[in-house]
Amino acid sequence: MNTTQxxxxxxxxxxxxxxxxxxxxxxxxxxxxxxxxxxxEYLDVEWVTEHARQVSRMLPGGMSxxxxxxxxxxxxxxxxQNTLRRLIFAVDKHISKGRLWxxxxxxxxxxxxxxxxxxxxxxxxxxxxxxxxxSSAKPADWKYQSGVxxxxxxxxxxxxxxxxxxxxxxxxxxxxxxxxxKEGLQTWAKQIEDGLCxxxxxxxxxxxxxxxxxxxxxxxxQQTFRAQILIPMAEPQSERRLTATVKVCSGSLTxxxxxxxxxxxxxxxxxxxxxxxxxxxxxINTVSSRVEMFLEDLLxxxxxxxxxxxxxVLPRRVFAPVPGMSLCxxxxxFPDECVSDVSDRLKxxxxxxxPEDSIDTSQEAVPEAPTIDLKNTVVQKNLKAKSTLDxxxxxxxxxxTEAHKSHKTYYAGVAMAAAIALLATGTSLIYLSD
Amino acid sequence: MVVGNIILRLxxxxxxxxxxxxTDVPHVQKVISRTFEALGSQVKAESLVLSLSSSPVFLxxxxxxxxxxxxxxxNRPCKDLQQLxxxxxxxxxxxxxxxxxxxxxxxxxxxxxxxTEVTEPGVLSAPTLLRGSKKHHLLQTTLPMDCxxxxxxxxxxxxxxxxxxxxLCSQLGDMEKVALRxxxxxxxxxxxxxxxxxPAPVGLxxxxxxxxxPDSQLETRRKELHSLFELPDDRPYLRRANALxxxxxxxxxxxxRNPHVHLNLPALENGKPYLVQGVYSYHHYxxxxxxxxxxxxxxxxxxxxxSWFQQQGYVERAVPSHKEIxxxxxxxxxxxxxxxxxxxxxxxxxxxxxxxxxxxVTSKIMFVSQGxxxxxxxxxxxxxxxxxxxxxxIGGGVLAHTILGVAWSETTGQIRYLxxxxxxxxxxxxxxxxxxxxxxxxxxxxxxxxxxxxxxxxQRPKTI
Numbered sequence: 001m002n003t004t005q006x007x008x009x010x011x012x013x014x015x016x017x018x019x020x021x022x023x024x025x026x027x028x029x030x031x032x033x034x035x036x037x038x039x040x041e042y043l044d045v046e047w048v049t050e051h052a053r054q055v056s057r058m059l060p061g062g063m064s065x066x067x068x069x070x071x072x073x074x075x076x077x078x079x080x081q082n083t084l085r086r087l088i089f090a091v092d093k094h095i096s097k098g099r100l101w102x103x104x105x106x107x108x109x110x111x112x113x114x115x116x117x118x119x120x121x122x123x124x125x126x127x128x129x130x131x132x133x134x135s136s137a138k139p140a141d142w143k144y145q146s147g148v149x150x151x152x153x154x155x156x157x158x159x160x161x162x163x164x165x166x167x168x169x170x171x172x173x174x175x176x177x178x179x180x181x182k183e184g185l186q187t188w189a190k191q192i193e194d195g196l197c198x199x200x201x202x203x204x205x206x207x208x209x210x211x212x213x214x215x216x217x218x219x220x221x222q223q224t225f226r227a228q229i230l231i232p233m234a235e236p237q238s239e240r241r242l243t244a245t246v247k248v249c250s251g252s253l254t255x256x257x258x259x260x261x262x263x264x265x266x267x268x269x270x271x272x273x274x275x276x277x278x279x280x281x282x283x284i285n286t287v288s289s290r291v292e293m294f295l296e297d298l299l300x301x302x303x304x305x306x307x308x309x310x311x312x313v314l315p316r317r318v319f320a321p322v323p324g325m326s327l328c329x330x331x332x333x334f335p336d337e338c339v340s341d342v343s344d345r346l347k348x349x350x351x352x353x354x355p356e357d358s359i360d361t362s363q364e365a366v367p368e369a370p371t372i373d374l375k376n377t378v379v380q381k382n383l384k385a386k387s388t389l390d391x392x393x394x395x396x397x398x399x400x401t402e403a404h405k406s407h408k409t410y411y412a413g414v415a416m417a418a419a420i421a422l423l424a425t426g427t428s429l430i431y432l433s434d
Numbered sequence: 435m436v437v438g439n440i441i442l443r444l445x446x447x448x449x450x451x452x453x454x455x456x457t458d459v460p461h462v463q464k465v466i467s468r469t470f471e472a473l474g475s476q477v478k479a480e481s482l483v484l485s486l487s488s489s490p491v492f493l494x495x496x497x498x499x500x501x502x503x504x505x506x507x508x509n510r511p512c513k514d515l516q517q518l519x520x521x522x523x524x525x526x527x528x529x530x531x532x533x534x535x536x537x538x539x540x541x542x543x544x545x546x547x548x549x550t551e552v553t554e555p556g557v558l559s560a561p562t563l564l565r566g567s568k569k570h571h572l573l574q575t576t577l578p579m580d581c582x583x584x585x586x587x588x589x590x591x592x593x594x595x596x597x598x599x600x601x602l603c604s605q606l607g608d609m610e611k612v613a614l615r616x617x618x619x620x621x622x623x624x625x626x627x628x629x630x631x632x633p634a635p636v637g638l639x640x641x642x643x644x645x646x647x648p649d650s651q652l653e654t655r656r657k658e659l660h661s662l663f664e665l666p667d668d669r670p671y672l673r674r675a676n677a678l679x680x681x682x683x684x685x686x687x688x689x690x691r692n693p694h695v696h697l698n699l700p701a702l703e704n705g706k707p708y709l710v711q712g713v714y715s716y717h718h719y720x721x722x723x724x725x726x727x728x729x730x731x732x733x734x735x736x737x738x739x740x741s742w743f744q745q746q747g748y749v750e751r752a753v754p755s756h757k758e759i760x761x762x763x764x765x766x767x768x769x770x771x772x773x774x775x776x777x778x779x780x781x782x783x784x785x786x787x788x789x790x791x792x793x794x795v796t797s798k799i800m801f802v803s804q805g806x807x808x809x810x811x812x813x814x815x816x817x818x819x820x821x822x823x824x825x826x827x828i829g830g831g832v833l834a835h836t837i838l839g840v841a842w843s844e845t846t847g848q849i850r851y852l853x854x855x856x857x858x859x860x861x862x863x864x865x866x867x868x869x870x871x872x873x874x875x876x877x878x879x880x881x882x883x884x885x886x887x888x889x890x891x892x893q894r895p896k897t898i
Contacts, residue, residue: 157553160481161561164451166572177565192552196485201502203490228553230483230492233476234449234576237624242646244450244575244622251568252453257561287561294563308567316560367559 061263061282067112206273446548673747711823
């Protein structure tokens with residue numbers, strides 16, 4: 001699929017990543033799959049949408065998955081259009097699930113579908129408005145440009161969290177943990193969305209151009225802006241209330257710590273309004289993503305009674321540069337993972353090699369071992385070592401690689417229908433034949 | 435201009451949230467106190483931000499008063515903040531506000547709101563999730579912080595910021611005391627701040643009262659405060675209704691308050707004005723969708739008087755309608771049942787009866803057999819305004835009016851009456867009302883020289 005920045009007339013595709021191939025039980029070899037289907041019927045839509053969701057988690061603010069592409073032999077070209085349409089709606093729906101911020105009227109909801117014929121190299125580009133399930137395809141021009149994002153400004157901030165979510169009496173942990181957290185996070189997300197954003201210490205009116213005063217064609221160095229988010233300390237209560245509300249709770253969930261946030265902006269006259277929007281969305285996304293990941297992981301592991309009363313570390317954010325560009329993508333590292341795991345994931349999801357030392361794990365520090373836990377925990381300051389903060393007691397016989405794999409909700413394997421292609425950013429089109 | 439004082443008002447909500455593991459009193463009190471202590475730390479944190487209302491300026495009071503706008507540095511005088519406030523309709527309100535500045539010491543307030551910067555974290559490590567499994571009661575509310583400080587306009591911003599944070603902390607302390615004093619089990623009454631402008635030298639004070647507890651039950655507290663501020667013990671100063679009304683907050687009910695303050699005093703040789711004390715609302719014909727044109731003047735004068743007792747804090751009931759007034763008269767036996775719904779006039783005696791029945795207020799009745807005699811009542815009226823300061827209802831001939839004051843010269847005997855006329859049928863237009871004399875100073879010729887008049891002089895109950 002394509003990941004990019006959107007504007008109402010132009011989308012910039014910065015990455016096109018192919019969906020990894022799926023493992024079909026027992027029948028691994030590609031040769032089998034080639035023969036099996038000259039039909040897109042067997043294309044696993046769920047697989048593609050899940051890949052899209054994983055990739056969108058890896059994108060900092062200002063970037064999103066905006067489309068899908070398909071490379072097929074010419075005889076499947078027509079069917080490809082229908083498939084693309086199905087895919088684009090499904091992908092958008094899956095990605096928007098669990099999103100804690102709302103689209104505004106100015107958000108572009110046109111998503112891109114791209115079909116490339118493996119024989120003629122012909123490119124057909126269309127867009128669909130995913131807000132309208134009945135929308136029809138609109139033609140679009142597909143152009144190559146080089147050096148587009150070398151000077152995209154970057155916004156950064158680090159947001160402190162100190163949220164306490166009550167677990168009402170009627171709820172039971174851990175089944176209802178997701179519900180409790182979602183409700184609490186929804187309120188928090190609204191506060192962030194409604195909050196005020198200062199850029200480089202200034203409260204600018206929305207229409208102000210951030211790069212005002214710069215020469216248009218100057219080969220600008222990537223500018224970094226510091227964002228600050230201000231919110232009211234609390235929402236005022238209804239005037240009619242006379243007493244504090246009392247809720248009987250069976251427990252509580254405390255989310256504490258700092259998240260590092262980033263967002264990129266179009267270099268084409270970015271306005272303060274757009275900037276505040278993208279950074280706020282990144283703040284909300286990064287928190288909700290890692291909570292989601294944590295909960296997914298917990299679901300897979302099953303409930304462990306030892307984790308109550310202990311601070312469990314949520315996955316922390318690390319950044320990796322995109323080859324050939326001054327952009328970064330991000331990933332989340334669980335406490336017992338190391339940089340090589342991140343590197344593996346980047347290869348799998350985004351299909352590029354990342355040298356381990358280029359992965360920046362320093363933005364979010366590893367929390368100290370909690371003092372609440374009655375068991376002995378060892379403080380691990382070494383970022384690379386397998387951390388013992390994971391509350392699950394590890395037996396020596398446990399295979400470490402198994403433990404790593406269990407955190408991944410991804411699947412590896414061989415796909416079936418579509419052929420393989422790789423679209424490099426910028427100048428040329430490279431094909432790998434099947 | 436003389437370097438005077440500036441008033442800064444800081445408002446906002448603080449989240450009050452605490453977990454009660456048990457409901458026994460000592461534990462509850464301990465937890466409540468600890469929660470207030472934590473709020474105190476929050477207020478002193480570097481992440482606290484004050485937003486200057488109607489401006490793009492933000493201040494970080496716990497970072498030495500650092501501000502967003504470049505022109506404002508922490509050692510500038512705080513009056514510079516006023517210039518940064520953008521007001522909407524400066525044109526139309528200039529005329530009114532000029533007059534208000536003279537009469538109202540709280541004009542030109544700087545309003546600030548409480549905010550927090552989420553991008554100013556104290557903790558630096560990646561997020562953790564802690565699951566607590568203890569059963570507990572979760573107490574949650576927001577505290578309506580409202581601090582007012584009066585500082586020299588030449589005081590630096592950084593010092594003023596410190597003063598404001600100090601005011602917040604001290605208000606939290608007051609709120610804690612009130613919360614603990616009135617707590618019952620797990621029911622925490624929300625502490626609410628009220629501001630009062632007390633007579634010099636005390637000035638502006640803020641008192642915290644628990645929500646839902648009526649003034650009648652807070653007398654002990656008021657007694658303590660009256661003694662603390664050396665206030666007379668026979669009239670209310672600290673009831674909720676006495677709270678200071680800030681000029682930038684319009685009254686929501688639509689009635690005009692004290693239109694007489696916009697008038698020039700009559701110039702009498704050796705004359706002194708004796709005016710109504712406190713605040714009243716102007717009630718007149720055609721208000722409240724009641725067409726009482728031609729018969730309701732005494733009712734309206736009575737409503738004005740009732741509004742005075744309500745706004746001085748003597749009563750909590752709303753100003754009575756024509757129906758309620760008539761009902762009261764039937765109840766005391768002054769009128770027959772057929773009176774209800776009629777358009778019959780009432781006089782001073784009925785006014786006094788209703789004040790007694792509905793408000794528990796007693797009145798003195800003054801009788802003059804001829805209108806011309808009113809010219810000689812200067813001393814009596816002056817004394818009334820000095821000691822009671824309540825509006826007077828005067829009825830005679832076929833008309834009823836409200837007397838809000840007299841200007842009287844002891845030496846020459848010259849007299850003028852400040853009259854509020856209930857016969858006005860127009861809209862709440864201050865300009866028209868003052869220009870056309872619906873509220874205005876009249877001479878003794880205003881009265882029908884041959885008619886007899888009854889005056890109802892309401893007496894202040896001796897209470898705080």
